[in-house]
Amino acid sequence: MGDKERLMRNKQRAAVKRDAAASHIESIYALGLSASTDSSVIPKFLIASEDIQNHWETFTLENDTMLEAMIELGTHGEFSNNVELEVRNTLLDVKALANKFRSSSDAGVAASVTSNNDKPGSDIVNDNVDTVSNPTAQLPKIPLPTFDGRLQNWPDFRDRLTTLVGNRTHLSNREKFYYLLGCLQSGPSDVVKGITVSESTYELAWSALVQRYDKPRQLATTLVNEMLNAQINHQESPAVLINFLNTFCENIALLQSLNIPDLGSFLLFAISVRCLPSTTRRLFEQGNTADFPTVDSLLYFAKDRVEVLENSGSSLIQATVKPQAKLVFNKPKHTNSKPNQSGSKAPRSHQGSPVALFANKPAGESHRCEQCNGSHSLTSCSTFKDLSIDDRYALASKHRLCMVCFGSNHWANKCKSSCSVFHGRHHQLLHRDNSHAKIPPSKDPVASYIGTQHSRSCWAPLQSMSVM
16 A cells, blocks of 8 residues: 555545534534434433533544645545544534533522422432433543464454444444454555545455454364463573463463364374374365264374275375585595696695585486487487586586496485496596506406505595585
């Protein structure tokens, strides 16, 4: 809602309230005029005149509110003071009539008392004197409730507004509508935002709110969940105990006010239904006809679903998804660099160097090729095989794949696979072999030494590769 629209609503609301207060003052004045010709109306007029000051205060308050809204809108030039002057004069006329009738009444009572005292044995005083002359006590105004859209606040708001506004027969439906709008906050106000304020649309707006928020079943579930999710305290203090009492006393009282037929069974239902998959819960709600389901109906439904799934051969087993792995730094032993079979030197192992890349994709999430996005594995991709060893390393590092099996759900140092050529800690497609010849294991110390150094040479790019 824009500022201009909000100001227009404030202006209209203030105008309605101001006019209502002015109408009350005019009606009291009309009653006073009729009392001038009919003395039986005088007591009624005097009682009504005692409340005229409250109507005047309401008039001035809403009149000022209307003026402020017009100033904000830039239309204050349209504001007229004549209405205020007319209502003020009417107020003075009412007070003058009230004083006149009270003076006449006091004089009549005094004459009646004198006349009665002159009669022998007469000591009766008119019991109505105090009723007419003494003003009634003025109680403070009851503030209207507000509603923020929370289901647990709806019952109190509904009952209070019905008592203070809805059941007032002297209020027009248009006035009730404006009172209702003044009680609604952002969420609930959107429910009736599209309804035009008129004499015939108040019931429509109220019905829309009832349909949206008067949901005992959802309210009961919300109350149970609030108690189940209440904070667990480990230290005793007055504040902790007060918070405990506020939470549970309020929620329990609301639950009891809903008049649930079998509260205990519904509580067990609300606790157990939380543990079911969302699909199962939706299927249960589709067939449920009770306002407050019982735990027995839920258990019967679950047993039927088991039979249906078993008969249809459905046995869905969800893969366990491990949390994202963290980067671990190994501290390898320092070894002297010696020439390998190809004549190159094996790089030194630096303390704290990362020796494994990680992947944060869960297992079974995707089986598409990381190179060409095809529906085959990376090891079967001809395009990947045409790449150089360095490019293969770069691609595997980019997609955070295991350098041993090209998997995406574990660390390389946790992988149980190994190079099929020299049984090294890398995939065979990452194996560096200039001769492309497979050297079988040998008992010869020299051959074994050369093979070991060659395996380290194959792993060298991975050790020196930085983790992204």
